[in-house]
Amino acid sequence: METVTESQRVGTAKKLEKMFGHIDYRNPPELCPVRDVMSVASDQWSTLIILWLGYFPVLRFNKLKKYVYGISNKVLSQRLKVLEADGYITRNAYPEVPIRVEYSLTEFGQSYVKKLLELTEWMQENSPKVLANREKYGLL
Amino acid sequence: METVTESQRVGTAKKLEKMFGHIDYRNPPELCPVRDVMSVASDQWSTLIILWLGYFPVLRFNKLKKYVYGISNKVLSQRLKVLEADGYITRNAYPEVPIRVEYSLTEFGQSYVKKLLELTEWMQENSPKVLANREKYGLL
DNA sequence: AAGAGTAAGTTACAAAAAGTAACCAAATGA
């Protein structure tokens, strides 16, 4: 068991201890719901799906597929199921012909999309720096 | 080109337009630095690496590997390179025997870890809800 | 002097995940 002195520790980071196990070298996903839940919600495709559903209050399968550029039917369908199971989105199917299926965020999903937007805003502000760093690194 | 009325639009979500292309069905990663940069930084393993480096100011390869439970040498090594290239972390090698290599966050990395911690805090607060949802969904 | 140990990786091979593209159902319109 490792101990970290206060001086070694970075400010707010104490919370990691609670989040990712108790710093005893054992924080596998089975023992760590945060890691488990996060790996679903912050997956690349899931993130884009949730963000677009934050933008449009309701979207049908094929519309969503156009916005989440590059996603395949298969993966979109998979992710939608998981996101529904985890409570971020709802699926409403209307038995018309052809069938109409509408996806939208739950309240829970909306609270998540707010957090996600904070992160993407940071990304937008900072992505130029990252691209500049990559350039520089490439030359070394 | 799709138009969204103000009433359809969810609050802060207008920013998506700037972030993910101009709502014209074309936001591939090549045209969208945010998507590109985000896919590296918010990858599951990268996230854990950055979080642990936020907790311990400096970590060596094998220590990092113990904290980021379950990661393989290969992937750890890959992610560290990319995170270094993107400017989140620094690598310092001391030519002792055996070699000693120290990783730590750059200032930029520290500004990112703060954002990341906000997200993980949300996850910690909300993961019980997600697990409960999953249970319920499983029964349907 | 031969062998073991150590840190930080790399490499070859196997398994899992993702991408691709064709296919399906059910009703409607030409």
Add this chain to the structure above:
DNA sequence: TCATTTGGTTACTTTTTGTAACTTACTCTT
């Protein structure tokens, strides 16, 4: 009768991950 439509599914290929053995270079033990 045949094409069209939506929301997927399926079989197959390619890419990404995971596994575990190996490497390098020097030091310590025997």
